Amino acid sequence: MNEKQQTIKASVSVSGVGLHTGVAVNMTFVPAPANHGYKFQRVDLPGQPTVTADVDNVVDLSRGTTIEENGARVHTVEHTLAALVGLQLDNVLIQLDGPEPPIMDGSSIKFVEALESVGFVEQNAYRDYFEIPEYVHYKNEEKDIEIAALPLPDYRLTVMVDYNSSVINSQHAFLNDIAQFSTQIASCRTFVFLHELEMLFKQNLIKGGDLANAIVIADREVGEGELDHLADLLKKPKISIDKAKGILNNIELHYPNEMARHKLLDLIGDLALVGRPLKAQILAARPGHAANIAFAKKIKKLIKQKKGDVPSYNPSKPPIFDINQIAQLLPHGYPFRMIDKIIALDENSVVGIKNVTINEEFFVGHFDGNPVMPGVLQLEAMAQTGGILVLSSVPDPENYWPYLIGIENCRFRKNVFPGDTVIFKCVFISPMKRGIVKMTGRGYVNDQLVCEADMIASLVRKK
Structure with a gap:
């Protein structure tokens, strides 16, 4: 499975009619920045509203999955989303001039072929996998439906269907490698x-x-x-x-078990609405859209309970910028080199790492016998992380100085001690105007918020 996020290299379109609405529609896949996720855009409606592919936006499950947000509704999204997940694409805007993606041949293969035709590009951010930490189970006694997720450092799915039909016997389908989606699952029709x-x-x-x-x-x-x-x-x-x-x-x-394979396709598309790529073993008996979405909501709830919006950090992964590259962008000298790594960076956000050790010079007197990192230096480290984000917004960062010119809503929530690793995340909250931009920053230790502030920065050209 990919470690870095991906989008497509160029826009690509498909056309057809919606399965349930019968409306002719043009659908265009558009490249999107890192951490954008999947969003649908109804370009035929006033204001061209967007609908985030999120399980909380599901409003109807009548023979397909329908989502709605900002007054816009998009029907039958599962085949489109399955193609994106199957190709390990993370950030795509899907523009529609109608209410429903085209059904094409009833599978995802036409979407896969269109996306593959323009190629993919790796982005400067890691995929934010959610690894199922424990057994998760859903059961519908009345319909004899069961879906379970087990911890696994990969994404594998197994589906069983049984319709008590003389035409279709009990069928099983599995996908042990998501990279095989395009050849093993994508062409299976509804x-x-x-x-x-x-x-x-x-x-x-x-x-x-x-x-x-x-x-x-x-x-x-x-x-x-x-x-x-x-x-x-x-x-x-x-x-x-x-x-x-x-x-x-x-x-x-296409396959003797094409029906089971299509149910697996639907399951992949519906679970995309969790909002993050998954690592898990998924086992499903007689799944359908209603059960898939109920199960996706259980996973989404677990995500909220486990982590919230805390950035993930895997020290074994190479950083976006190491300490030497950071020093070239922010030429601070001792003792004000406050950031050790940049691990994620896109157009709107940055994540930096500060490893706190007892050798930090400020611990000599703050406090004697009870070393605590001064809040003002936590703020300085967060500002330097934000400085990298500000510099990345111009094509020639070596020609600018980033200055912190304002601080608002600053809070220190918990003490930071030697041995802690602080993860700082800064996000733009306003567009840059005349070299001035506002961003919000937060620092975390062990998934707990330790400090936060809104900061105003100014880019000044070097003389």
């Missing part, structure tokens, strides 16, 4: 049972449904009169059933 079609039409769904974008399984005997009626519904001159295979118009399956 499916529906014949007895469900009439009901779906009556519910005003599958307006864009067609035998070219879904597998229809005939799970009972059908007379000529009903076949003619189905042909009218699906706007086909004639429909036939291969009784041996039990599939309308004798459509060839």
